Structures are given as structure tokens and as C-alpha cells.
Amino acid sequence: xxxxxxxxxxxxxxxxxxxxxxxxxxxxxxxxxxxxxxxxxxxxxxxxxxxxxxxxxxxxxxxxxxxxxxxxxxxxxxxxxxxxxxxxxxxxxxxxxxxxxxxxxxxxxxxxxxxxxxxxxxxxxxxxxxxxxxxxxxxxxxxxxxxx
Amino acid sequence: xxxxxxxxxxxxxxxxxxxxxxxxxxxxxxxxxxxxxxxxxxxxxxxxxxxxxxxxxxxxxxxxxxxxxxxxxxxxxxxxxxxxxxxxxxxxxxxxxxxxxxxxxxxxxxxxxxxxxxxxxxxxxxxxxxxxxxxxxxxxxxxxxxxxxxxxxxxxxxxxxxxxxxxxxxxxxxxxxxxxxxxxxxxxxxxxxxxxxxxxxxxxxxxxxxxxxxxxxxxxxxxxxxxxxxxxxxxxxxxxxxxxxxxxxxxxxxxxxxxxxxxxxxxxxxxxxxxxxxxxxxxxxxxxxxxxxxxxxxxxxxxxxxxxxxxxxxxxxxxxxxxxxxxxxxxxxxxxxxxxxxxxxxxxxxxxxxxxxxxxxxxxxxxxxxxxxxxxxxxxxxxxxxxxxxxxxxxxxxxxxxxxxxxxxxxxxxxxxxxxxxxxxxxxxxxxxxxxxxxxxxxxxxxxxxxxxxxxxxxxxxxxxxxxxxxxxxxxxxxxxxxxxxxxxxxxxxxxxxxxxxxxxxxxxxxxxxxxxxxxxxxxxxxxxxxxxxxxxxxxxxxxxxxxxxxxxxxxxxxxxxxxxxxxxxxxxxxxxxxxxxxxxxxxxxxxxxxxxxxxxxxxxxxxxxxxxxxxxxxxxxxxxxxxxxxxxxxxxxxxxxxxxxxxxxxxxxxxxxxxxxxxxxxxxxxxxxxxxxx
Numbered sequence: 001x002x003x004x005x006x007x008x009x010x011x012x013x014x015x016x017x018x019x020x021x022x023x024x025x026x027x028x029x030x031x032x033x034x035x036x037x038x039x040x041x042x043x044x045x046x047x048x049x050x051x052x053x054x055x056x057x058x059x060x061x062x063x064x065x066x067x068x069x070x071x072x073x074x075x076x077x078x079x080x081x082x083x084x085x086x087x088x089x090x091x092x093x094x095x096x097x098x099x100x101x102x103x104x105x106x107x108x109x110x111x112x113x114x115x116x117x118x119x120x121x122x123x124x125x126x127x128x129x130x131x132x133x134x135x136x137x138x139x140x141x142x143x144x145x146x147x148x
Numbered sequence: 149x150x151x152x153x154x155x156x157x158x159x160x161x162x163x164x165x166x167x168x169x170x171x172x173x174x175x176x177x178x179x180x181x182x183x184x185x186x187x188x189x190x191x192x193x194x195x196x197x198x199x200x201x202x203x204x205x206x207x208x209x210x211x212x213x214x215x216x217x218x219x220x221x222x223x224x225x226x227x228x229x230x231x232x233x234x235x236x237x238x239x240x241x242x243x244x245x246x247x248x249x250x251x252x253x254x255x256x257x258x259x260x261x262x263x264x265x266x267x268x269x270x271x272x273x274x275x276x277x278x279x280x281x282x283x284x285x286x287x288x289x290x291x292x293x294x295x296x297x298x299x300x301x302x303x304x305x306x307x308x309x310x311x312x313x314x315x316x317x318x319x320x321x322x323x324x325x326x327x328x329x330x331x332x333x334x335x336x337x338x339x340x341x342x343x344x345x346x347x348x349x350x351x352x353x354x355x356x357x358x359x360x361x362x363x364x365x366x367x368x369x370x371x372x373x374x375x376x377x378x379x380x381x382x383x384x385x386x387x388x389x390x391x392x393x394x395x396x397x398x399x400x401x402x403x404x405x406x407x408x409x410x411x412x413x414x415x416x417x418x419x420x421x422x423x424x425x426x427x428x429x430x431x432x433x434x435x436x437x438x439x440x441x442x443x444x445x446x447x448x449x450x451x452x453x454x455x456x457x458x459x460x461x462x463x464x465x466x467x468x469x470x471x472x473x474x475x476x477x478x479x480x481x482x483x484x485x486x487x488x489x490x491x492x493x494x495x496x497x498x499x500x501x502x503x504x505x506x507x508x509x510x511x512x513x514x515x516x517x518x519x520x521x522x523x524x525x526x527x528x529x530x531x532x533x534x535x536x537x538x539x540x541x542x543x544x545x546x547x548x549x550x551x552x553x554x555x556x557x558x559x560x561x562x563x564x565x566x567x568x569x570x571x572x573x574x575x576x577x578x579x580x581x582x583x584x585x586x587x588x589x590x591x592x593x594x595x596x597x598x599x600x601x602x603x604x605x606x607x608x609x610x611x612x613x614x615x616x617x618x619x620x621x622x623x624x625x626x627x628x629x630x631x632x633x634x635x636x637x638x639x640x641x642x643x644x645x646x647x648x649x650x651x652x653x654x655x656x657x658x659x660x661x662x663x664x665x666x667x668x669x670x671x672x673x674x675x676x677x678x679x680x681x682x683x684x685x686x687x688x689x690x691x692x693x694x695x696x697x698x699x700x701x702x703x704x705x706x707x708x709x710x711x712x713x714x715x716x717x718x719x720x721x722x723x724x725x726x727x728x729x730x731x732x733x734x735x736x737x738x739x740x741x742x743x744x745x746x747x748x749x750x751x752x753x754x755x756x757x758x759x760x761x762x763x764x765x766x767x768x769x770x771x772x773x774x775x776x777x778x779x780x781x782x783x784x785x786x787x788x789x790x791x792x793x794x795x796x797x798x799x800x801x802x803x804x805x806x807x808x809x810x811x812x813x814x815x816x817x818x819x820x821x822x823x824x825x826x827x
């Protein structure tokens with residue numbers, strides 16, 4: 001996802017359970033205020049519902065459950081970030097829930113470090129890198145791995 | 149016409165696909181009726197057009213090969229070499245080669261083309277006289293002129309249809325071709341040109357008189373116009389030299405304006421509506437799923453409906469505050485559903501487009517298996533959603549191969565069994581209610597119940613002492629990994645097959661029926677819904693969520709009385725007029741907590757002979773359901789076949805009835821087993 005040729009990337013900063021995540025801005029299609037969703041009984045926990053985005057039915061994912069964070073209800077501050085990724089070889093539009101959306105900013109990819117194999121309560125394969133933004137630590141999730 | 153800005157190469161590919169199909173059909177027909185000159189001409193024309201547009205769109209290799217093919221074929225066109233089965237077979241190979249040149253150029257080895265051409269030339273030469281294969285063959289026009297005749301003079305009156313330019317024909321080029329034949333005097337008549345305000349820029353208003361002095365035979369003149377003769381009137385008359393007089397008085401402006409008039413050909417090149425409408429007659433839809441050529445009447449019909457809708461909508465706005473709203477609202481509803489039907493009509497194509505491909509399959513199977521096979525097709529005009537037609541191709545190929553390979557006996561056995569040596573396969577399609585039935589019927593030996601049983605026991609599909617009716621045994625052939633062919637042939641019998649066929653059909657919400665009579669043959673019927681995109685659904689509520697049940701599967705709805713509800717706790721059976729029907733509580737299945745409604749309903753759904761009841765909280769009503777498929781992230785959720793968007797914008801899931809029925813059956817079996825254990 002992050003190549004070495006360019007040292008800065010446009011990323012979207014979002015908050016999830018007190019952590020800051022950075023998603024590549026190129027993957028983001030739109031950001032929506034919360035709308036009613038439909039639960040899919042029997043689906044995997046992290047993609048437990050679907051919603052209607054302009055006549056298209058797309059799955060809504062909660063990354064919290066992929067990162068072992070406790071589930072939380074959707075609040076008026078929550079946002080649905082519509083991204084496009086490859087799932088099982090097919091380009092797929094997916095919504096992800098964020099507690100909060102901060103801003104789109106430049107991220108210096110050289111400052112990113114590989115996720116340490118220990119000392120982290122997340123599955124290392126779901127993290128592409130860890131960096132710093134302002135005074136916070138940020139997580140660059142590996143969306144391809146998370147959804148495949 | 150749908151893609152006005154499409155890649156020109158793509159336009160060529162589509163056009164070529166149509167033309168190749170025409171060519172193939174003509175060749176196959178020729179196999180049956182070798183004397184039909186029209187067929188030869190059709191084939192020749194298709195080939196010539198491929199050559200022409202291939203060169204135009206930069207498919208040089210295709211054009212070159214088509215040219216050689218055409219040249220070799222020219223002897224057939226002239227009647228010097230009669231078409232025979234061998235020739236047809238090679239011509240079909242050549243056609244396949246062109247297709248692969250167009251579709252997979254990087255994988256196509258030119259050497260194959262050279263071999264095919266060599267074969268073709270040899271065959272043509274062998275049956276003709278004095279034909280030397282090595283001489284590079286030239287265009288029809290030149291070879292046509294070989295026989296010397298004394299020069300004679302012709303008056304040629306040329307009047308093209310007005311829309312000739314729209315089809316990409318350039319009359320000036322044709323006139324130039326005439327000039328090549330000999331001394332030529334061309335007069336352009338401009339009397340039909342209307343006032344400037346009425347001129348359609350794409351129309352051809354000119355007609356021409358040509359006086360031609362040539363040593364070429366008359367047929368050379370006809371050849372010039374061979375590809376446009378359907379769109380023009382051509383009048384050729386042989387005259388004496390002195391009558392040529394009124395030629396010279398041509399105003400110079402006429403010629404200039406003729407050139408102006410020809411300019412729009414370029415812009416109109418990407419077939420606008422009229423052309424497409426004209427073409428659909430013979431093109432019969434192409435193979436690409438993303439673009440569809442549509443019959444103009446259908447678009448007109450849609451336009452009319454939309455017009456009505458707009459008017460009614462205006463009325464509704466006017467009356468919105470007044471009384472009378474209800475009637476108009478109902479009208480809107482009626483029109484909307486008519487609009488929807490017209491819209492669906494756009495997606496429908498006759499299944500004949502698919503059936504046509506199987507003639508070739510039978511032709512090849514017949515040769516490879518050494519069996520005489522006659523294919524009869526019925527109901528080619530039956531219409532089916534285009535995307536379904538595409539998806540049906542592979543399953544049908546498999547079923548037909550099976551019929552030819554396993555079903556039909558070899559000629560000797562057939563005669564021994566008192567049948568004709570030629571095996572028959574009937575491929576038919578028809579509408580039956582909201583479904584389409586496509587059946588493949590053969591008059592072969594029928595399914596061998598004994599062998600199926602032996603094979604199933606060997607594969608562990610059934611226990612050796614299982615009691616099964618023949619019908620139940622036949623169903624085993626749809627099990628994965630099942631194959632009864634004693635020898636694995638190149639054509640079928642690899643054990644991947646009928647189960648894949650079944651799965652494909654079921655993924656289209658269809659089902660398969662199989663009837664077999666030992667010694668008489670078998671019939672496999674694929675039953676499919678008319679369309680994939682829209683279904684009638686029953687909208688129900690379970691807890692706070694709404695779901696859609698496909699209406700075709702719904703048999704009836706009954707109330708689950710409180711007494712019955714209590715009584716049935718622990719045993720999930722319902723007494724429906726004396727029959728025990730297992731039921732599923734959707735609240736439990738979908739993990740909805742909380743108390744169910746006081747008056748729960750049971751929707752009885754059925755597939756074939758099996759029924760299962762689905763307990764819901766409320767039946768909301770029928771719902772026009774536009775099916776949206778679920779993403780790969782939900783591929784592991786078997787209870788739902790898709791989702792739909794409701795009137796309020798919310799999403800409702802569509803229940804997968806087949807899966808739920810299977811689930812009900814499983815529970816039933818479990819209950820039965822546990823009862824047996826208790827005894």
C-alpha cells in the first residue's frame with residue numbers, strides 16, 4: 001500500500017476507540033453521516049450489517065472487532081467512511097465506522113515503522129505500519145488483509 | 149449504439165462476432181443444402197465485411213487471413229467448386245481461427261492459419277479444375293474479369309437508399325470502383341435534394357447515371373455493388389455506343405456537393421439509432437454482456453410509457469391537495485409497472501441466439517463420436533434475460549454433450565434396437581407462467597439405473613442396501629464427483645459436470661427436472677425464472693427487521709395460533725390439512741431476542757415436493773423486489789440470496805428459500821432420528 005518512491009501520502013485521519021487510524025485518501029469514496037443500517041444475521045461480527053449508499057447495497061465494517069476493541073454503539077459523531085478495496089479479487093465498496101473523522105493530511109511514509117511483533121494487542125498482520133502525527137501515535141491498518 | 153464513444157476496436161469486435169456467427173450459420177446450413185446460392189453469398193458477404201472492417205480498424209492480420217479465405221472461397225461462390233462436408237469443416241476451422249485472431253491475438257499462432265489456408269486451397273483446387281494452390285489469390289473483382297469479352301457499353305442507374313451513408317457506405321468509392329472497370333462517364337442527379345432547411349445531414353439525396361464502356365462481363369458491375377445491393381436500386385442496361393449522348397452536361401457543383409454529402413459518413417460511423425434498428429434483424433444480439441443492441445420498437449415503447457408517466461405525474465401534482473388523489477396514484481402505479489415491464493423487455497433476447505451455437509457443437513460432436521446426430525430446435529423466439537442466456541451456455545453445452553455422448557447409442561446399436569440410425573436431440577424452450585423451461589431431449593438409451601446405483605455405491609454416495617426409486621437414483625447424477633462413463637472420453641465423463649450444471653442453474657434461482665425412460669431416451673428440463681433482476685416478493689417483518697421472501701416460492705400463509713405455538717414448542721411441526729410441515733422460527737434463526745408478536749404468521753414455502761414453514765411476526769404485503777447481490781464479504785451467509793432497497797431507503801434481505809428448506813429438512817431428519825433412538 002505504501003511504496004517507497006513517494007515519501008508523503010494523502011491520508012484520512014480517523015478516530016476509533018481512542019486510537020487514531022490513517023487510511024489512504026485515494027481509497028476513500030465519501031464520508032457519510034450515520035444512516036440506518038440493516039443487520040445481516042449470521043454474518044461475521046466485523047461485517048454484521050449492510051446499508052444503502054445511493055442505491056447500492058454495501059457492507060458496513062466495524063474495524064473495532066478486527067482490532068480486539070470492545071464494540072460501541074453508533075453516535076451522532078460517528079461517520080461511515082466509504083472506501084473501495086479488493087475483496088477476494090473483486091473491487092468492492094465497503095463502509096467502515098469511525099467514531100470521529102479528523103482531517104486529510106500528508107503523512108511522511110519514511111516516519112512509519114513496522115508494527116512490532118510483540119507488545120501490541122493487535123494482530124500484527126492487520127497493521128501496515130505505525131507512525132506519529134502531531135503528538136499521537138497513529139496506526140496505518142492493512143485493509144486488504146483485514147477484509148480478506 | 150449504446151457506446152457512442154466506445155473504443156473503435158471494440159465496435160469491430162462486436163460487429164465481427166455477429167458476422168462470424170452469420171458465417172458459421174451459413175456454413176452449417178450449406179452443409180445441409182449445398183446448392184443454396186443465397187447461403188454461399190451470405191457467407192461470402194460476411195467474410196468480405198470482416199475483411200473490410202478488419203483492415204479499417206487496424207486488425208491487419210485478420211484482414212489478411214480473411215482475404216485469403218475469401219479468395220479460396222471465391223471458387224465456391226462462382227459455383228466452380230460445390231461445397232462439401234470436408235470443405236465446410238475446414239471453413240468452420242478458418243472461421244474459428246478468425247475469431248481467435250480477433251479475441252486472443254497474442255495466443256493465436258499464424259502457422260495454424262497457414263495450415264488451414266493450405267488445406268482450404270487444396271480442397272477447393274482438388275474439386276475444381278486447373279487451380280494452382282500456390283498462386284496468391286486476388287480479390288473477387290479481378291478474378292471475375294479473367295474471361296475476355298469485347299468491350300460493350302452499359303448504362304447504369306444507381307439509386308441508393310437515403311440512409312446509405314449512415315451505414316458507412318461511401319458511394320464515391322463505389323463509383324471509383326466502376327471507373328476501374330473501364331471508360332466511365334458519371335452523372336450526378338441532384339433533383340431530389342430538398343431545401344436547405346429540410347436537409348438531413350446524414351442522408352444521401354443524390355442518384356447517379358453512369359455510362360461505362362468496359363471489356364469486363366456484366367457480373368463485374370454487379371460485383372461492385374454486391375454488398376449494398378439490398379440498400380439500393382441498381383439498373384444496368386446494355387446500350388449501343390451512339391446513345392450515350394446526354395452525359396456531359398454535368399454541373400461542376402454537383403460533384404462538389406456530392407462530396408460534401410458524403411462527409412457525414414465519418415461522424416455517423418458509430419452507428420446511431422436507425423442503423424442499429426436496421427441491423428438488429430440479422431445481428432440478433434451480440435455476446436458481450438455489457439452492451440446490448442436493442443430493437444428500436446422496444447425503446448419507442450419505453451419512451452411512450454415514460455411520456456404517459458410524466459403526464460400522470462403532472463396531474464398528480466395538480467391534484468395533490470385536492471380529493472381524487474387516489475385514482476391518479478393508482479394510475480401512476482399501473483404505469484410504473486408497465487414501465488418496468490417495458491424496461492425488462494429491453495433486457496430480453498430470444499434464446500435462438502444461444503441455440504444457434506449448439507448447431508456447431510452437434511456438428512462437431514457428430515464427427516468426433518462417429519454418430520449421426522440430428523438437432524431440432526423449438527421455441528427459438530422464447531425470450532430470456534440476456535445475462536441469463538450467457539450463463540446458460542456452459543450448462544447447456546454440458547447437457548447436450550452428455551445427451552450425444554452417453555445418451556445416444558452408436559448407429560449399429562440403434563438399428564439393433566429398432567431405431568433409426570440417426571440419433572435425435574431436441575432442444576426446446578418455452579414460457580410457462582413466470583418461468584422459462586429449456587429442455588434437452590434425446591431418443592437414446594435412457595439412464596441406466598443399475599449402473600448409477602453401482603457407481604453411487606462405489607463412490608459411497610449411498611449405502612449398498614438403500615431402497616431408492618429410479619427417480620431418486622437419477623437424482624444422484626447431480627451429486628459432485630459422480631460420473632458413470634465407463635471410459636472417460638475427451639468430451640464428457642470427467643465427473644465434473646452435472647453437479648456444476650445444477651449449481652449454476654440453482655444460482656439463477658432455477659431448478660432441473662430429469663425424466664428418463666430406459667431404451668426411449670431422457671429429457672432434462674432446466675426451469676428458470678424469467679429475469680434475474682426483479683422478482684415479486686412477499687415483505688415480512690421479523691422483530692424489527694424486514695425481509696423479502698420470493699413470491700414464487702410462497703404456497704400459503706397461515707396464522708400460528710397461540711395454542712399451536714405453545715404446543716409446538718420443542719417439536720417444530722405444523723399440521724397443514726393433515727400434512728406435517730416442519731417450520732423454522734425466523735426469530736430464533738436470526739438471533740432476534742425479545743418477545744414475539746401475539747399473532748405470528750407462518751409463510752409456507754415450497755420447492756418441488758418439499759415444504760417448510762417460516763414463522764414471522766408480520767406479513768407486510770407484496771413487494772416489487774429489485775435484487776442487489778451481496779458483496780463477497782457476505783458470501784458465507786447462506787440464508788440470504790441478496791438484498792433489496794425498500795421504499796423508505798432501508799435495505800431488506802432476501803431469503804434464500806432453497807437453503808431454508810434444506811435447513812428445515814435437516815431438522816426434520818434430526819427429529820426423526822432422535823425419535824428412532826428413543827424407540
